[in-house]
Amino acid sequence: MSNDKRIHHLGLQRKVCSAEEAAQWINPGDIIGTSGFTGSGYPKIVPGALAARIKQAHEQGKEFKIKLLTGASTGPELDGVLAEVNGVSYRTPFNTDPKMRKRINDGDTNYLDMHLSYVAPLYRSGALGDMDVAIIELSSIRADGTLVASTAVGNNQLWLNSAKKVILEVNHWQRAELEGMHDIWEVSPTFPQKIVPIVNPHDRIGNPYMTVDLDKVVAIVETNAPDRNAPFSPSDGNARAIAGHLMEFFNYEIKKGKMPQQLLPLQSGIGNVANAVMEALSQGHFENLSAYTEVIQDGMLSMLETGKMRIASATSFSLSPEKAQYFNDNIQKFRQKIILRPQEISNHPEVIRRIGCIAMNGAIEADIFGNVNSTHIMGSRMMNGIGGSGDFTRNAYVSIFMTPSLAKDGNISSIVPMVPRVDHISQDVQVIVTEQGLADLRGLSPRCRAKVIIENCAHPTYKPLLTEYYKLGLKNTPMQTPHFLREALSWHEKFVSTGTMLPK
Secondary structure (H helix, E strand, C coil): CCCCCCECCHHHHCCECCHHHHHCCCCCCCEEEECCECCECCCCCHHHHHHHHHHHHHHCCCCCCEEEECCCCCCHHHHHHHHHCCCEEEEECCCCCHHHHHHHHHCCCEECCCCHHHHHHHHHCCCCCCCCEEEEEEEEECCCCCEEECCECCCHHHHHHHCCEEEEEEECCCCHHHCCCECECCCCCCCCCCCCCCCCCCCCCCECCECCCHHHEEEEEEECCCCCCCCCCCCCHHHHHHHHHHHHHHHHHHHCCCCCCCCCCEEECCCHHHHHHHHHHHHCCCCCEEEECCEECHHHHHHHHHCCEEEEEECEECCCHHHHHHHHHCHHHCCCCEEECCHHHHCCHHHHHHHCCEEEEECCEEECCCCEECCEECCCEECCCCCCHHHHHHHCCEEEEECCCEECCCCEECEECCCCCCCECCCCCCEEEECCEEEECCCCCHHHHHHHHHHHHCCCCCHHHHHHHHHHHHHHCCCCCCCCHHHHCHHHHHHHHHCCCCCC
16 A cells, blocks of 8 residues: 555545445445446445455345446456356446456346446436445545545546445555546536537536535545556557558548548547557647547557647546556646546537547447447347447547458458447448448448448458348349348358358
8 A cells, every 4th residue: 555645634534444344334235336437447445345245145145236337347346346246236337347248148237238428317317226325436535525536537426426325445556646637517417407618628617626425425445456457459450451541531531621630529439449540640640639538548648648639538548557557657748638527528419519529439340231230249249338439429520430341250241231239320320441441421322321331341251242132132122221131130140050151
């Protein structure tokens, strides 16, 4: 444990206790709200102590499960340990932990996948119940009792407002210099709501700290544990090709006068392809870039340091271990260039539409008419969730989906006749990019979309098969969207039964 003092409020200093003591405040059936977003800023040790209690109860034949609400994904010390003891009956809104994913797909945990900007409004509507306990990670507690968030804001302030009891984890691994980087602004709980007064990504509209009713704070636990910082794979040929197609597209849009030289505010989903796009932007001729997004990844951090990007607004970080350590060691370089907001603001449709974001998100697969599946493998097995991609896709100035054209060593085509799960309807999907090329779908009818997607995005192995399917559709159902229903999902059925979408 670090010796630096992080709890400056005298009254709250008396509430410091062990994780085991803090976990005693949680009861079976409780609705728990925690901090955490894309592996950053989640509580690290109280969930483990709770998992131990749950395991002991189960060994004694007693039922003990909780309902878990977060900002987005967390880490193994939260989702993982609770899934391991089958301690979560209900989970929302987003998960990347493999153990929790298995519980969800096995039916042990009921999972509500939703747009991340919808979580707070849905909670305020009463549909998610009344919160019993909030467990929130902080970087420090100020002398006046206000709270400094750590590396994720998420739904923290709403959970602090709503919970009957509050447990705080003060994490010494998180830098105290995070203070001042946050911008906490609350959406009105009644209608008509106030206009969110953001017209530029750099606008600050709230306070740099969170507030809590001090009487609700039942326990404070001090920790010194890193975020779940997963390494990024080095950019491969596919990722670099996708990034190259996007750079060409951006240059064309600038040449036509549709975008300014510094582009429009960037939103980028998480993952290796998204990070490769950031790398390409950092090496390109673009200057004075800005981001209004959910998460700050390695590529954005590098651009902020070099000056390629002047400001990045998000709700959390998603960094590799090396970049996380670099950020901690050099935080003063970034203090004036990063703003962390509640996810209801970082993902707010009103703001996204107003400032004209360029939305760039990953897809599991897309069909020839432009519908995108971003959540379910073979239409049934949940991967992670829709996250914030829908918030940005529907409201962006340009909505882009990126995916390699092949998966599973070529046994899966990411461009298919019909997606078995539609997360993003064709009306919202404007651009699809694979390593094969880019399909600009703006203004195109379904038939024209099919031709452009097959020609530009499909892998050569599957292009003749997709062309044949489209011809069958035209022959058998020559209507607005010529699907041949008898064959529409046959590729997925073939993969499930034989391990490949290719004909045997």
